[in-house]
Amino acid sequence: MAPGRHQTSSCSPPPERGYGPDLHVADTAVTDAVEGILLPGSALSLVAEQTSASTRLVDLTDKADVYGRGGVPVHVLIDMTQGIVTVHSEPTPDNGYRAKTWVKFGEKIRIPAPFDFELDTAGWQV
Secondary structure (H helix, E strand, C coil), X not given: CXXXXXXXXXXXXCCCCCCCCCEEEEEHHHHCCCCCCCCCHHHEEEEEEECCXXXXXXXXXXXXXXXXXXXXCEEEEEECCCCEEEEEEEEECCCEEEXXXXXXXXXXXXXXXXXXXXXXXXXXXX
């Protein structure tokens, strides 16, 4: 459930090797004012990645750093190989995210503000 004036969208890969999350939640006040398909990091409230064989290494390393430095408040990483959900929060312009929590599939994990809810991964399987 997205807060206030936010909307959820799945994404297509951006042109020319830029990173695009599998899913993003963005402030509609900002997205309505943007032309084209690329959104500024300041518009994003949450990004989520689901790993695949071809993207796993980049999803696990580079993207968290890029999203955190870009100021995205919450980054959810679903590792389909290991069956782990990691939530990064407290972005910092210097080194990605200050906070990181994780659980195995089947457990609950807290998604912090601006969402502030518990994600139940019961039934998720590798």
